[in-house]
Amino acid sequence: MDARGVSVRQLQLLVLKIPTEDVAVPMDATARTELIDLMARILVAVFQAEGGIVDDRDTVQSQD
8 A cells, every 4th residue: 555545544544433431331459450460561562562671670579
């Protein structure tokens, strides 16, 4: 696909109506914890893939 075709596709996507209302979904504590953990793992993976270095030694609690 050429650059013009890509631009046309992008414009078509901008026309789509995206709902803007927030919907609250009930979630128990375990599911919330697992979701936060998953999001953190994704962020670390993306950061590392982009060439970043993760130094999480400061966030690990001492076993003493």
